[in-house]
Amino acid sequence: MSKFRVIQAGVGGFGKGWLGIVQKSADFELAALVDISPKALEEASAVTGLGKDRQFTSLEQALNAVKADVLLTVTPPAVHLEHARLATAAGLHVVTEKPMSVDIASAKEMARLAKAANRHLLVSQNYRFQPAMATLRRLVRQTKPLGELGHFHLDFYIPADFTGTFRETMPHVLLVDMAVHHLDLVRAITGRNITRVYARTFKPAWSWYGHNAGLKMTLDLEDNVFGSYSGDWSGKGRNTDWSGDWRLQCADGSIHFDRRFPNRIALARSGRGFKDDVTEQTMLLDDVPQPGQQGTLALLAHAIRTGETVELSAESNLWSFAAVMAGVQSADSGQPVDVAALLK
Numbered sequence: 001m002s003k004f005r006v007i008q009a010g011v012g013g014f015g016k017g018w019l020g021i022v023q024k025s026a027d028f029e030l031a032a033l034v035d036i037s038p039k040a041l042e043e044a045s046a047v048t049g050l051g052k053d054r055q056f057t058s059l060e061q062a063l064n065a066v067k068a069d070v071l072l073t074v075t076p077p078a079v080h081l082e083h084a085r086l087a088t089a090a091g092l093h094v095v096t097e098k099p100m101s102v103d104i105a106s107a108k109e110m111a112r113l114a115k116a117a118n119r120h121l122l123v124s125q126n127y128r129f130q131p132a133m134a135t136l137r138r139l140v141r142q143t144k145p146l147g148e149l150g151h152f153h154l155d156f157y158i159p160a161d162f163t164g165t166f167r168e169t170m171p172h173v174l175l176v177d178m179a180v181h182h183l184d185l186v187r188a189i190t191g192r193n194i195t196r197v198y199a200r201t202f203k204p205a206w207s208w209y210g211h212n213a214g215l216k217m218t219l220d221l222e223d224n225v226f227g228s229y230s231g232d233w234s235g236k237g238r239n240t241d242w243s244g245d246w247r248l249q250c251a252d253g254s255i256h257f258d259r260r261f262p263n264r265i266a267l268a269r270s271g272r273g274f275k276d277d278v279t280e281q282t283m284l285l286d287d288v289p290q291p292g293q294q295g296t297l298a299l300l301a302h303a304i305r306t307g308e309t310v311e312l313s314a315e316s317n318l319w320s321f322a323a324v325m326a327g328v329q330s331a332d333s334g335q336p337v338d339v340a341a342l343l344k
Helices: 014-024 038-048 059-065 077-089 104-117 131-143 173-190 293-306 314-333
Strands: 004-009 028-034 070-073 093-096 121-123 149-157 194-202 214-221 225-232 245-250 253-257 264-269 279-284
Touching: 004 014, 004 059, 004 077, 014 028, 014 038, 014 293, 028 038, 028 059, 059 077, 070 077, 077 093, 077 104, 093 293, 104 121, 104 314, 121 293, 121 314, 131 173, 131 245, 131 253, 131 264, 149 173, 173 194, 173 214, 173 225, 173 314, 194 314, 214 314
Parallel strands: 004 028, 004 070, 070 093, 093 121, 149 225
Antiparallel strands: 149 245, 194 214, 214 225, 245 253, 253 264, 264 279
16 A cells, blocks of 8 residues: 655654654655755754755745645644645645644634645644543543543643743743643543633743743533643643643542553542542553554544544544633633634
8 A cells, every 4th residue: 555645844843753753654654844944954854864855945845846645734833824725725635733723713714725625634632642541531431430520630730941942932832832732632531522711821930931831720511521720831840741640530439640650540439428438440551553643644544545534633623722712812811711602
């Protein structure tokens, strides 16, 4: 079976990691490299072996010179809409890094462009394909060992340093740049869309970011499920897992995942009352054949070959991105914001 040819736009920074993922893929191969930085292109060429005739400083140049099937854009969010416009017009499918775009109007336009061109546009919410998150998803949505989910909480604390990058000065940086993963995981694990967001962002006194790296948020989901989120991109001390540390409260007990025990899920049961009668069962994580970005590419290959709409599609991801944008509006206004209203 022939491989799909990929133009990768953005080969420095996070793009470096994608180069190896594409090269190892059974379904895709690199056709061209695009970056505004000659140095980044040179370094990517050394890794991939693609010569000068496959290196370009603009996507337009690459599209005109190289035959390809897919655009992978690992670029700042402000570039995503224009890249989607150029790629779909040229008949390419698109994989874009998160967040989908800079605002809800641009994200909706990206989804419209893909649908009009009959092309797949996937947003790489690769955290869905991590073993711990896949296990939580199965427990909450399928096997339900502790009964139905009622509410949940997740924490995210990692003191990331993005000095010199666009994230250093991004407004609401944790909410927009990182919580998009976690809000998407909420949807993936629970099988429910987020319907209302009430958020507060702030800048801790010690923070090295230009804007608000701290976040407190409550979430309303479909079917009367509720959640809360707490995080800080400049939070020193005990780190959480990159996917967050989770407590999912169910009818007969609670489901737990946190960084201190990265290879297992805990199921805690107890009765009613004040007795300390908690019993815990630990379980190993499910096997995920294609973890992380590999899962994104495998899903795209399946979508292209079958024509099926898959879970990372632009239309589906609009619900995750709209929850983030609702959080931004809520943080700015001090009021809760309805997510579905942003999608109308």
